[in-house]
Amino acid sequence: MGAHALLLFERASEHEYLGTPIPDQSLSDPPAAEPYVLAVDGFLLGRLRFHSGALPLDVGAFETWERWARENRPRHLDEIQMLERFGARLAIPLRTQRELLAVLLLSASSGRETYELAEREVLQYCAGHLTLMIENARLTHRVVEQERLRRDLALAAEVQKRLLPEESPQVVAAELAAVSLPARSVGGDYYDFLELADHRLGIAIADVAGKGIAAALIMSVVQASLRILTAHCELSLPQLVSKMNQFLHRSTQSNSYATFFYAQFDDETRQLQYVNAGHPPPYLLRVMQRSEVAADVSESDHHDIQELSTGGTVLGLFPGSAYGQATVELTSGDILLAFTDGVTEALNPSNEEFGEVRLKAALRAAAPLSVNEIASRISGELKNWIRDRAQHDDLTFIVMKVR
Numbered sequence: 001m002g003a004h005a006l007l008l009f010e011r012a013s014e015h016e017y018l019g020t021p022i023p024d025q026s027l028s029d030p031p032a033a034e035p036y037v038l039a040v041d042g043f044l045l046g047r048l049r050f051h052s053g054a055l056p057l058d059v060g061a062f063e064t065w066e067r068w069a070r071e072n073r074p075r076h077l078d079e080i081q082m083l084e085r086f087g088a089r090l091a092i093p094l095r096t097q098r099e100l101l102a103v104l105l106l107s108a109s110s111g112r113e114t115y116e117l118a119e120r121e122v123l124q125y126c127a128g129h130l131t132l133m134i135e136n137a138r139l140t141h142r143v144v145e146q147e148r149l150r151r152d153l154a155l156a157a158e159v160q161k162r163l164l165p166e167e168s169p170q171v172v173a174a175e176l177a178a179v180s181l182p183a184r185s186v187g188g189d190y191y192d193f194l195e196l197a198d199h200r201l202g203i204a205i206a207d208v209a210g211k212g213i214a215a216a217l218i219m220s221v222v223q224a225s226l227r228i229l230t231a232h233c234e235l236s237l238p239q240l241v242s243k244m245n246q247f248l249h250r251s252t253q254s255n256s257y258a259t260f261f262y263a264q265f266d267d268e269t270r271q272l273q274y275v276n277a278g279h280p281p282p283y284l285l286r287v288m289q290r291s292e293v294a295a296d297v298s299e300s301d302h303h304d305i306q307e308l309s310t311g312g313t314v315l316g317l318f319p320g321s322a323y324g325q326a327t328v329e330l331t332s333g334d335i336l337l338a339f340t341d342g343v344t345e346a347l348n349p350s351n352e353e354f355g356e357v358r359l360k361a362a363l364r365a366a367a368p369l370s371v372n373e374i375a376s377r378i379s380g381e382l383k384n385w386i387r388d389r390a391q392h393d394d395l396t397f398i399v400m401k402v403r
Contacts, residue, residue, distance in 0.1 A: 001115065003089075004109075005086070005087070006021070006106055008020050009102055009103040010101070010134070011102070015039065015040055019038065043069070044091060045103070054092045055091040056090055057090065058114070066081065089113060091105050091106075092106070096135060104123075154185065156186045156216060157186050160220070163190075171201055173267045178397070180395070181379075183211060183391045183393050183395075189206070189207055189395075189396035190205070190208070190222055191205045200264050200265065202262065204226055205340065205397075206219070206261070208222070208256075209258065218256055222315070225243075236325070237264065237274070237275045237325045238323040241275045241311070242321065242322065244260070244315055246319050248316035250319075257317045261279040271329055273325055276308060276311030283335075283336070284306040284308055284334065285305050285367060287331065310326035311324060333367075333402060335402070336399070336401075337398070338398045342393035346393070348386060362377065374401065
């Protein structure tokens, strides 16, 4: 068509379209670069709403438009002057069925200021093909971005998986098992087993607020701080959790936090020391002595469940928080079940929560089994409860049964 230059305006936000200049490479003096912006509620797009085809922009009309804008619509003046500086003579809307995808703006043609009717018809015919090309390019870009995101998520999931223990540790006085089912490819639940000095075993479980990549990154902060502090510092449990709280507060945003439960089990004395930092209280199922059990009580009711709640507030919100600890003497047959709130809050297709009552009943019923069978039984009951409903939160729990 001999146009000196083209501008392709594409949607940049809900408020504006940004223009990309496409100058004629043969010109020694192409149009100067400047911010080319069309407001969604601006002058040109307002006119295109009432014009289905290519819209001519007469050079003699700019003075009238500018005078009208000064008197009635001052906010349109900058746009009209931008169009005039560019030398706009024809605007071609590129529409899909749902939206105005782009606007192609042509400057004056060589040796003349206007485009003939036949030229406008050809350009209007080409508009459909141009729209399809832009839409295909946009969809291709979206597919490429989604594939890149899929690869990144797969890598993140693999990294996060390696942060969790590959297998449960072997100790003399207890059996251990763990289950973690993230709601997405990556999640904010964390559990860990740490082999410590003096025949002690560290048991940790945490739940970071939120889901996805952001929660997974905070989870890695919790894991790293716990590992560093237990490996290089001789700290009491309250001191350890307090330092983790300060570290998480410094390392994350003000609204980021994690619930955290940490215990140390002495493999020789069967003593359990713990701190609960705002985490759902783990269940400690205690085996009742035969002398304490009535003759008509069933085997599954021979157990009392104690909730381990001593500690303090969540990690990351309040840097000066103090924490307390408690000590429990365990005996053969006692079972510790530590879990994240995704377990008790798991929803079935009727939007009902699994709840603490069902979890306690499942633990009591599975108490005679081995630790792996207990974990499998609870996991199976959760899956049967959720059925075909999408999992809305991470599900993680640890089981320890004293020999």
